[in-house]
Amino acid sequence: MRPSTIHANARALAICLLAATCAPAPASAAGTTPAPALVAVLPLGAAQSDVPYTVSPTPSELRAMTAQLRAGLRTGGNTLLPLANVAAAVAAAGFVQANPDRACVVAECARAIGRSLHADRVVFGAVHRQMAVVWSTDVAAVDVKTGRVLGALSLGYKGDVLSMVAGERRAGSCLMRLVEKQHPCPPDPGW
Numbered sequence: 001m002r003p004s005t006i007h008a009n010a011r012a013l014a015i016c017l018l019a020a021t022c023a024p025a026p027a028s029a030a031g032t033t034p035a036p037a038l039v040a041v042l043p044l045g046a047a048q049s050d051v052p053y054t055v056s057p058t059p060s061e062l063r064a065m066t067a068q069l070r071a072g073l074r075t076g077g078n079t080l081l082p083l084a085n086v087a088a089a090v091a092a093a094g095f096v097q098a099n100p101d102r103a104c105v106v107a108e109c110a111r112a113i114g115r116s117l118h119a120d121r122v123v124f125g126a127v128h129r130q131m132a133v134v135w136s137t138d139v140a141a142v143d144v145k146t147g148r149v150l151g152a153l154s155l156g157y158k159g160d161v162l163s164m165v166a167g168e169r170r171a172g173s174c175l176m177r178l179v180e181k182q183h184p185c186p187p188d189p190g191w
Helices: 003-022 059-073 083-092 107-116 161-179
Strands: 038-041 121-131 134-143 149-158
Touching (some): 059 083, 059 121, 059 134, 083 107, 107 121, 121 161, 149 161
Parallel strands (some): 038 121
Antiparallel strands (some): 121 134, 134 149
16 A cells, blocks of 8 residues: 555544544433433522521531532432532622622522523522521522523521531432422421
8 A cells, every 4th residue: 555545544544533432422212311411509698688687697608508508419410510610600790699689599690690601400599597596598490591490499497507507408409309300308397
């Protein structure tokens, strides 16, 4: 074989291999599981309170609760976007989750942030601190494409930081069960 023919054959083989590795996967056959949804979990926001002199959750408490909410959401077959990327998008949109007046805790702004991150779903929520050791959290998941709320729940809990951790992890797990149309969690006993 001539060197130019070998070179041309090698180049053709390389192009074929590259095309095979870069080509989209073939259409899924019936019965295969769909690709995991890309989920943006907004940092939990401090909720507005009608109770005078209510102490809002601190930024560090909100970070701890968001981490536990994310841990509970991992029970589903979803891919969570990195929290740093989501927090940066929230800040870029002008929201401050620790400030009840400037937090993104409704579906419209959550959906806009999800669109900016190219997410399939967005989970967002607000934390209410009723008293020193009485908390409640409202969380919801919204479909970024349609704007439809896929699931929402409100959980209450009473106790120290350990109760808070367990409460948020349970909130994430129960929300995923609603979104994925699984058997729901037992009713919240509240506080």
